[in-house]
Amino acid sequence: MTNVNQSARTRPLRRLTAPIAALAMAALVAIVTTTATAQAPAAQTSTAQPPAAQPSVQPSTPPAAQPADQSSGSEAGPAIDNGTIVIPKKKEAEEPPPPPAPAEPKIKNPGGETYALRVDVPIVNLDVSVILDKNHQFVPGLKAGNFLVLEDGVEQKVDTVRIGQTPITAVMLLEFAANSYYFINDMRNAAAGFFHSLRPDDYVAVVTYDLQTHILSDFTNNKEVIAESLNSLTLPGFSDTDMFDALYETLDRTSRIEGRKYIILIASGRDTFSKLTLDKILQKVKSTPDVTIFAVSTGGEVRAMTEGRGGLSGQMRDMDFLQADNEMKTFAKLTGGMWFSPRFAGEMPGIFQSINQTIRSKYQLVYHPTNARQDGTYRKLRIELVDNEGHPLRIQDEKHKPLKYDIIAREGYRARQEVE
Numbered sequence: 001m002t003n004v005n006q007s008a009r010t011r012p013l014r015r016l017t018a019p020i021a022a023l024a025m026a027a028l029v030a031i032v033t034t035t036a037t038a039q040a041p042a043a044q045t046s047t048a049q050p051p052a053a054q055p056s057v058q059p060s061t062p063p064a065a066q067p068a069d070q071s072s073g074s075e076a077g078p079a080i081d082n083g084t085i086v087i088p089k090k091k092e093a094e095e096p097p098p099p100p101a102p103a104e105p106k107i108k109n110p111g112g113e114t115y116a117l118r119v120d121v122p123i124v125n126l127d128v129s130v131i132l133d134k135n136h137q138f139v140p141g142l143k144a145g146n147f148l149v150l151e152d153g154v155e156q157k158v159d160t161v162r163i164g165q166t167p168i169t170a171v172m173l174l175e176f177a178a179n180s181y182y183f184i185n186d187m188r189n190a191a192a193g194f195f196h197s198l199r200p201d202d203y204v205a206v207v208t209y210d211l212q213t214h215i216l217s218d219f220t221n222n223k224e225v226i227a228e229s230l231n232s233l234t235l236p237g238f239s240d241t242d243m244f245d246a247l248y249e250t251l252d253r254t255s256r257i258e259g260r261k262y263i264i265l266i267a268s269g270r271d272t273f274s275k276l277t278l279d280k281i282l283q284k285v286k287s288t289p290d291v292t293i294f295a296v297s298t299g300g301e302v303r304a305m306t307e308g309r310g311g312l313s314g315q316m317r318d319m320d321f322l323q324a325d326n327e328m329k330t331f332a333k334l335t336g337g338m339w340f341s342p343r344f345a346g347e348m349p350g351i352f353q354s355i356n357q358t359i360r361s362k363y364q365l366v367y368h369p370t371n372a373r374q375d376g377t378y379r380k381l382r383i384e385l386v387d388n389e390g391h392p393l394r395i396q397d398e399k400h401k402p403l404k405y406d407i408i409a410r411e412g413y414r415a416r417q418e419v420e
Contacts, residue, residue, distance in 0.1 A: 122372050122416065124156075126365040127164070128383055129408040131336070131358075132395075138361045139395065139405060146393055147365060148384040156367045164364040167201035168262055169219065173250050175243065175267030175298070177210040178236040183268050186298035186345070190266045191230055193348035197356050198223060206230065209246035211238040211273065219257075243267055244274035244281040247331070251288045262359055265295045265331065269324025278327065285334050293337045294355050295328035300343040369415075376417035383409050 128147070130139040144161040172194060174187055198204060206216040206229040216229035247265070254261045274281075285293070303321055310317065325341060332339040338358065340351045371379070385393035385407065395403045 122369055122374060124151075124367055124369055124413065126367070126381070126383075126409060127166070128363040128365055129361075129406075130363065130385070131406050131408060133404040133406060137338070137354075138358050140361070142363060142385070144365075145388065146385050147363070148386045148390075149365065149367060150382040150384075151369055151371065152379050154370055156369060158365050158367045160366045162364050164362050165199075165360045166362050167199065167203070168359050169203045169257065169259060170262040170264055170359075171205045171207055171250055171254060173246060173263055173265045173267070174206070174208045174233070175210075175241055176208040176233050176236050177241045178239045179241070179268075180299065180302065182302040183299040184233075184236065186300070186342075187266050188230070188233065189345045189348055190296050190298065190342075190351075193352045194264055194266075194355075195223070195226060195230060197352045198226070207246070207250060208233065209242060210236060211240040211242055213242075213246045213249050240273045241268065241270055242274040243269065243271040243327075244276040244278065248276055248281055248284050251284055251291060254291055255288050259290065261291050262337075263291060263293045264355075265293055265328065266298060267295075267328070268298050268321075269295075269328040270320060271324075271327075282330065282334070285331055288335075291335055292359070293331045293335045294359075295332045295337065295339045296351065297325055297328055297339070297341040300341055304343055371415075374416045374418040376415055378412055378414050380412040381410065383407050 126149070130142065131137065132139060140163070142161070144158045147158050147161065149156040149158055172191060174191055176184065176187065200221060203219045203221050204226055205219045206226060208214045208216060216232065217225050220226065247263075250263060254263065271278075299321075306314065307318055308314065325339075329339040331337075338355065340347075342348060342351060369379070385405075387393050395405055397403055
């Protein structure tokens with residue numbers, strides 16, 4: 001309305017007559033009415049058409065007196081956007097998920113292939129040693145029928161029996177003193193004989209003694225280290241031989257190691273300056289468990305040449321060696337070992353062969369238990385020796401005197417646990 005009034009003011013109205021002014025005013029009112037009607041929401045169309053002029057008020061005016069068209073910019077009123085109306089497209093329905101693939105049919109033996117069925121059958125391996133009480137020697141020659149195996153009180157059938165060789169843990173305790181060349185030479189030959197009997201799984205330590213105890217090599221299965229230790233025995237230091245102290249210290253060290261241990265004592269057997277007495281060392285030998293002493297006396301050849309000679313001093317010397325032999329024999333007997341007194345170096349291979357057979361040999365029994373359940377339970381074992389008629393086996397010596405024997409085996413085993 002403001003724009004229209006301003007346009008009307010600029011026109012030369014003073015020149016118009018009163019009737020013409022009235023007609024102009026009527027036309028202006030018609031234009032305003034048409035514009036208000038087009039702005040209503042219900043009256044929107046693609047093109048705004050003004051209403052038809054009333055014939056009573058539509059004069060024929062000159063072109064200059066015609067009102068401005070509504071498309072003439074700001075003079076025709078506010079512009080109206082009559083563009084195309086965009087209606088949002090309705091969302092299509094989501095496609096349903098595809099149905100799951102059908103399960104493959106289960107068939108027996110697919111593809112026609114051949115399969116093997118594996119069944120675990122329990123088997124028991126049992127190590128058994130049969131040792132004589134008198135000299136601790138291994139008893140050979142036993143067969144499967146001589147072993148009665150009871151598992152939880154139920155007799156088991158022994159399938160196979162064989163003699164197996166087990167590794168050892170041993171200490172070579174060597175007397176290395178400046179007393180006589182013959183004793184040192186015998187010691188070296190004996191140590192070399194035991195060294196050559198070693199196997200890869202054996203663990204051996206080398207210890208020497210004179211006035212003191214010397215550890216040349218700790219427990220090892222490296223034969224090169226053991227050989228270097230033995231080759232280092234060239235020049236002895238003292239002439240005293242403290243055998244009791246050295247043996248006590250060795251027993252104390254081996255008692256800290258689990259399992260069966262062996263001490264290979266290679267010495268003359270004489271003790272000259274030990275702090276311990278014979279009674280104390282004997283008590284230590286008896287109280288140390290799982291230790292077996294094998295004693296080899298040295299100087300047999302020179303003793304054979306000088307025995308009974310030299311007057312009173314010779315008799316004292318002979319008594320000294322006899323006492324040394326008795327002590328070496330006692331050490332071996334108390335622990336279930338063996339004592340050897342070779343005269344010549346050629347006896348050494350046979351001596352260590354006997355030692356190896358005693359400490360290594362074991363019977364290996366194999367049987368299938370009647371209780372085949374794999375439930376992880378502990379099952380007690382008891383082994384006895386019987387003859388062909390099922391009576392307790394009796395062992396006799398060459399004079400038909402009965403010999404007592406010990407059966408060394410584990411007391412039981414734990415069955416395997418079945419894995420689901």
